[in-house]
Amino acid sequence: MFELKKGAFVVDELRNVSIHIGKIVEEEEEEWEEAGPTPKPGIIELRKWDHKLLERYEPFYAPMQDFCNLCTMGPCDLSMNKKGACGIDLKTAKARLVTIACCIGASAHTAHARHLVDHLIEEYGEDLPIDLGGNVNVEAPVMRTVVGIKPKTLGDLREALSWAEKEIVKVLHSVHIGNEESYFDYESKALHVSMADHVGMEVADIAQIVAYNFPKAEPNTPLVDTGFGIVDVSKPTIVVVGHNVMYARPVTDYLDEQGRLDDFEIAGLCCTAHDMTRYSAKAKIFGPIYYQLRVIRAGLADVVISDEQCIRADLLDACKKAGVPLIATSDAAVRGLPDVSEWPVEKIVDALVSGKLPGVFLPVPEKVGQVAPLVAEAVFRKHGGERKYKFFENDEQLMEEVNKCTQCMNCVFACPHSLRVDQGMVHAQKTGDLSKLAKLEEICIACGKCEQACPKNIKIINVIMRANYDNLYNKTGKTRVGRGPIQDTEIRKVGQPIVFGQIPGVIAAVGCINYPDEMKSIVEILEEFLKRRYIVVTSGCHAMDIGMIKDEEGKTLYEKYPGDFDAGGLVNVGSCVSNAHISGATIKIANIFAMRPLRGNYAEIADYVLNRVGAVGFSWGPYSHKAASIATGFNRLGVPVVVGPHGTKYRRAYIGKPWKKDKWWVYDIKTKQKINIEPAPDSLLVAVETKEEAIVQLARLCIRPNDTSAGRQIKLTHYIELHQKYYGDLPDDWPVYVRSEADLPLKQREELLRILEEQHGWKIDWDKKKIVDGPIRPYDAGFNPTLVEEVYAKYTKG
Amino acid sequence: MAVTKEEKFPVAKRFDIADVQVSRDATAVKPKIVANVIKKAKRPLLITGGQLLKDEKLVEFAVKFAEKGIPIAATAGSSKPLIEKGVKPVSKTYTLHQITQFLQDEEFKGFDGSGNYDTVVFLGFLPYYLSRMLSSLKHFSKITTIAIDEFYQPHAKFSFTNLTKDRELYYSMLQEVLDNL
């Protein structure tokens, strides 16, 4: 029998005709689960779910501009919610802007995934199996739930990718002038495209894990050096920066083949750094994206390899000034450089080392692997270790720079953090004491805006860095290498305690580093939860900052807390795209613990998560568009997100009004009634200003309607304790979370019952120490909440 | 020489399609005016922010506002030093972000249930964060907003002028508001 195979065929006698056979449906598709209602959803399929969320968690807008400039009928003054020439009002225009931001974020991860998958299929073939280790059977929870597929090979990932690409284009279309009229519908689109973002991330990370053999859900991955002071100055240093490791990875292979891996330092900035360490634990992490100018200006790099996303747009300029050759690799950021893909390696090396070219565009990973070490070695030979770790030649030079300052304060008004550079300068001028300048380093994101504002052209960044040099150098520790997914076995163990509430919550600290406070604040916030045995998950730049801050004994959180997804564990999943394993873990709880089917069953799963899984996202310093889509994707899945104050610049939040009693209800599948519930969680996206506020908000947003009494008691105990510790009193809203006396913290039970009686008019039976009347609803062990009519119908049938 | 109002030439007026784009920016006011606006308010509210945790002086000023009978909604943990000094904030738990959302709702009855606030004063916030919240209130509410932080806040209805090298001057401005209440 003639058997069809994949590939191109030339048909005899028909010379000019060839037939290309793509994916062949060889067998009936495996019936791994009954198909749910929304596989491969379009814009409309989950709109009803979105509206449920949006009615409760009302969109909040904080415009940055009063005007809209998007088309040539404008500019239009939309202030006070006026309409523009096209008819759009301010709220809808802002919702459109958020949708655009989420489209950018989703495209970044999805294009990254596309780059990777196409490249990896070429290198490893489309049949490379998706094997994430023995303890991971639910390999792609997001793809299963959203797209409705169960990918088995690298090639299968293309189906999910094509779906995500299609949806991103459709949502992008909707932001064209003259489309939506309702801000609710733009929000629904922002939620939709952000859900696609999580698919894009999952594809990207699964592809690189299986192809590059990254750690596969192992809790005890190695610890790698992290921080500014990690470089051995006697070795040439190759610096990688960005998010797509596929270009820089062959550097490790090349050096390994040559037996020279130990002769070089390979260290990275941002997510490429994470992924380099996932490939080889010999790689190191300099730090988050705002360490770029710290590293480059301190002469640490002998060559820089850039790829894509979040990299400085003046990287070439910064490298040129520091005399460091740049290799740009991704077509997303060609940087005006000549494409040297076709050049022989020697010619590229010569052009870069001689300075004939300050940088090149080289999108060929294998060549990058050879070129970078050769360039680094030659440049290192020129300068030696001499130039490393220097912001100024000597102290005189530093003071000369400081003495130029006239305290005009232009820098203060330009600085995103309004840092008082002027005060630091004048203090140093008068006393020679650099401590006030040094303090600024702890918050300075080295953005360079102050330098452009300074009429005296002072190298303000160098001054600040030099002033805090010792601390900066010593902010060096260990990061636990990103582990990728959470094991099914781990979920099996913690699923019930999370859903019942005995594990008080999962805090997922992810995203960028535009913190409102010193770097150590992220550690202070998270340790509060680790000590209280919450599960803390992290990724991206947050995960590497944690690796830089040490306690008095010189230990980072990674050395103090285990890498298990369990109470008191600190789990680094990896880079930005690894965030899909966090959304994936919440989905797996619904599936593995509660046996809810995933396949194309998004609304039911998100509804499950919202009502039962006490997970909260936390981004202390979000700035990228990707952070916007990651957070919005979590929101659609029913996971609230707390952001630092810069997060308000995304211009939109989802904030419920707990005092509006009619907004807080569910259908109870057990009693077959619609019932009023406590407002938990009461926000889906909310900003905080201080670390104290972050801690308290995170604790309160872990409360879920489905908590058992034991669970609620634990959650409420932490919330009340933290509120008293940081806010000096009981929370304003604690009574709304009380369904029966069993929900109350044991130690304070009597005191709280008295307050309920005296201040809130509740009826208490003091003999039995029981609440007789008062709560929004009584506790019912069989309570089975849902917001989705179809889910209600499905489980009340028969 | 610039054209002045008194001259025969027309004055320069901003217009939408060729302009630096600000629709309404705050009236920069002296402390006395701030006091007058607060005095005229039927339902004033002072919201305090996280910077109270970094600047003891701001706590002292907030206490004085409370002593003048102005209710305080403390955010970001600023309730702690206030409570320690005997103040009872009307709100401690909610963030400025949440309160700004509540204020925009016509059904919001205030933290004491007696009605929404008509004049809200802001003290002790990170400038970029406060700016966003003031923008939201400017566009989507009728509340009179007054920023008395160190930075001029264009999105407020009334704002102090900008910070200077001299922080004492700023403190004296706050004191002057209180003296005139």
Ligand code: SF4
């Ligand atoms: S998109 Fe609408 S509001 Fe914006 S500039 Fe054009 S006409 Fe004006």
Ligand code: SF4
């Ligand atoms: S480089 Fe630092 S001090 Fe300068 S503007 Fe940026 S954050 Fe502010």
Ligand code: SF4
């Ligand atoms: S802009 Fe330059 S001169 Fe002016 S205060 Fe800042 S550092 Fe000094």
